[in-house]
Amino acid sequence: MTIPKSVQPTQHVAGESDMDEEPAASIDAAIQGALGRRLRESYEEVVREEVPDKFLKLLDDLKLAENVGGPTGSKVGKG
Amino acid sequence: MAAPDFEHDLVGAISHLRAFARSFANDPARADDLVQETLVKAWNSRDSFTPGTNFRAWLFTILRNVYFSQHRKLRREVDDPDEQYQNSLSVPPEQHGHLDLADFRTALGTLPSDQREALVLVGAEGFSYEEAAEICGCAVGTIKSRVNRARNRLVEILGDPELKGGHGAAHATDRLVKDAVRG
Numbered sequence: 001m002t003i004p005k006s007v008q009p010t011q012h013v014a015g016e017s018d019m020d021e022e023p024a025a026s027i028d029a030a031i032q033g034a035l036g037r038r039l040r041e042s043y044e045e046v047v048r049e050e051v052p053d054k055f056l057k058l059l060d061d062l063k064l065a066e067n068v069g070g071p072t073g074s075k076v077g078k079g
Numbered sequence: 080m081a082a083p084d085f086e087h088d089l090v091g092a093i094s095h096l097r098a099f100a101r102s103f104a105n106d107p108a109r110a111d112d113l114v115q116e117t118l119v120k121a122w123n124s125r126d127s128f129t130p131g132t133n134f135r136a137w138l139f140t141i142l143r144n145v146y147f148s149q150h151r152k153l154r155r156e157v158d159d160p161d162e163q164y165q166n167s168l169s170v171p172p173e174q175h176g177h178l179d180l181a182d183f184r185t186a187l188g189t190l191p192s193d194q195r196e197a198l199v200l201v202g203a204e205g206f207s208y209e210e211a212a213e214i215c216g217c218a219v220g221t222i223k224s225r226v227n228r229a230r231n232r233l234v235e236i237l238g239d240p241e242l243k244g245g246h247g248a249a250h251a252t253d254r255l256v257k258d259a260v261r262g
Contacts, residue, residue, distance in 0.1 A: 035233055036202055038183045043203035045180070046098035055093050058115055059086060062122045 085125050088134050089118065095204065099139055102199045103146045105188060113149075117142040136206065139214050186236040190229050197225035 096117055100110035120141050121128075128137050187195060193215075200211040201222065208226075212219045 031234055032230060035230060035237075038180065039187070039198065039202045042180050042184055042187070043098050043199065046101055047094045049094065049097070051090075051093045051097070052111070054111075055114065055118065056090065058118055059090065059122065062119065063086070 082125075085128070089121060089138075092135055092138050093118070095135060096138060096142055099199065099204065100142060100146075102187075102195055103192070113142060113146055116145045116149075120145060133210060135204075136210050136214050139200070139204075140216075143214065182237070186233055189236060190232055194225045194229035194232070197222050198229040201226050 093114065096114045097110060100113040100117075101107065104110045104113060117138065121138055124141075128134065187198075190198070196215065197211060200206045200214060201208060206214070208219050208222050212222045215222065
């Protein structure tokens with residue numbers, strides 16, 4: 001009972017009448033450039049944060065779990 | 080990919096996963112939960128990664144899937160915290176002379192999430208439109224249009240008297256233009 005993609009309504013695209021005037025290209029480019037820098041700055045601020053230890057610990061645990069459950073045998077069971 | 084290489088690349092990508100996760104969940108703790116689950120999924124399905132393809136794009140796709148599967152559950156069960164976040168941000172930032180990062184983030188938070196995601200992938204992470212489309216599972220044209228709408232909306236929110244004939248936003252625009260000129 002899935003609807004084939006071809007039957008789904010296409011997304012409405014805003015008509016050109018929504019945007020009466022083209023902005024001056026140079027100002028537009030300048031603002032877009034500044035916005036882009038703000039965006040990267042804001043994102044990079046999080047990227048540069050120190051990665052909390054819990055993530056590395058998690059990966060260690062995942063590795064450990066694999067080794068314990070691995071086919072090379074473990075100490076599980078009576079010794 | 081050999082396990083040590085995989086692990087090395089995975090560790091290297093954590094900081095980017097955290098940043099990307101914040102574009103879904105503004106609460107840093109919730110964003111980190113997303114990253115943790117992504118790491119587990121990535122580790123367990125590392126055999127399905129094709130060496131030579133974009134590792135970060137592969138990880139981002141997983142994070143996205145994790146987010147949306149949690150999100151669907153949340154929407155059924157309780158009030159959606161991310162929706163509340165959206166609502167709390169529905170008021171544009173006040174203009175007070177300059178556009179700082181906090182204002183920018185607030186404005187970014189008011190964007191529809193699909194637009195914000197597209198903008199972050201292309202504008203902040205530097206993915207190509209094609210890569211972003213693959214991560215989001217949509218057409219390249221859709222990504223382009225989302226990015227464009229996001230940019231236009233940000234200019235609208237952050238104010239631009241030249242374009243909108245608005246008032247009170249002149250300083251913000253001045254600042255933006257000066258920044259742009261300074262390079």
